Amino acid sequence: MRKGETMPVPAHHIVATPPPFDAPPYPADIFAGQTVLVTGGGSGMGLAMAKAFAQGGADVAIMGRGIERAQEGAAEVAALGVRTHAISCDVRHADAVAAAFDEAETALGPIGLLANNAGANFPILADDISANAWNAVTRIAIDGTFLCSTEYARRRIARGEGGAIVNNSAQYIWTGFPGDAHSAAAKTAQATMTKKMAADWARHGLRVNAIAAGFFPHATSTAGRREGGTEVLQNMIPAGRTGSIWEFGWLSAMTCTPLFGEMTGQIILQDGGESLRRSLMMPDYVPPRERAEGPWAWQ
Numbered sequence: 001m002r003k004g005e006t007m008p009v010p011a012h013h014i015v016a017t018p019p020p021f022d023a024p025p026y027p028a029d030i031f032a033g034q035t036v037l038v039t040g041g042g043s044g045m046g047l048a049m050a051k052a053f054a055q056g057g058a059d060v061a062i063m064g065r066g067i068e069r070a071q072e073g074a075a076e077v078a079a080l081g082v083r084t085h086a087i088s089c090d091v092r093h094a095d096a097v098a099a100a101f102d103e104a105e106t107a108l109g110p111i112g113l114l115a116n117n118a119g120a121n122f123p124i125l126a127d128d129i130s131a132n133a134w135n136a137v138t139r140i141a142i143d144g145t146f147l148c149s150t151e152y153a154r155r156r157i158a159r160g161e162g163g164a165i166v167n168n169s170a171q172y173i174w175t176g177f178p179g180d181a182h183s184a185a186a187k188t189a190q191a192t193m194t195k196k197m198a199a200d201w202a203r204h205g206l207r208v209n210a211i212a213a214g215f216f217p218h219a220t221s222t223a224g225r226r227e228g229g230t231e232v233l234q235n236m237i238p239a240g241r242t243g244s245i246w247e248f249g250w251l252s253a254m255t256c257t258p259l260f261g262e263m264t265g266q267i268i269l270q271d272g273g274e275s276l277r278r279s280l281m282m283p284d285y286v287p288p289r290e291r292a293e294g295p296w297a298w299q
Helices: 044-055 067-078 094-108 130-159 179-203 231-238 245-254
Strands: 037-041 059-064 082-088 111-116 163-170 206-213 266-268
Touching: 037 044, 037 094, 037 130, 044 059, 044 067, 044 111, 044 163, 044 245, 059 067, 059 094, 067 082, 067 130, 082 094, 094 111, 094 130, 111 130, 130 163, 130 179, 130 206, 163 179, 179 206, 179 266, 206 245, 245 266
Parallel strands: 037 059, 037 111, 059 082, 111 163, 163 206, 206 266
Antiparallel strands: none
């Protein structure tokens, strides 16, 4: 093979495909009578979460930093037949988070479930990250997850009711990833919080889990566009393909159902087996700035 070429997935390999979006793996009323708040739910993986909860009958409050995107996402979710409400909120500020919860509960009733997806990311090597760039990524994922989770937990504990939280983490929390030092640190902190909060709140009937997501290309992601395309990614993944965005949404929502009622404090890896590729037969490691091709190629 020539340099830069990839071997296609052989035709005889079995590549499992997911059910279509309109065939979720749980009953249409499994969340009936409940309201979920999804942070960063106006697009991408957050919107996939919001739709998955709606497919189970939950009313959905969509929180976004910009109201326009939140409203657009809410409109898509409302088309699934549930009540929705869009909220503008900067999750880095406790007062704003509390006000957003008040607004959501006034519109849709008590928040019974929480999906923490709000985040920011952009590829940049560690030695180029400024303090402002570091804070832009880490504070949303770390502070935002903490503030939203604790606001939610205090309200559920005060009501004497249980509930569930699901956090959107990432598969590179165990390995890092070139250009993601800020995001890897933030997502790792999210995973650690998941475990600690699960232990703290178990006696109140509050469960906390996280999905360490692999590659789920979507309209607002960079996955598949900066490392040679989706075909290259599929050839790297043992499952033979990248994930469909609704698969991520379904698994996120399922952790909050009674079907997973005993599970808490878990970081579920959903990456098509990409993390299994590590072996002695891998190509030589080339530091990012010494690569001849790709986004970090030396100029």
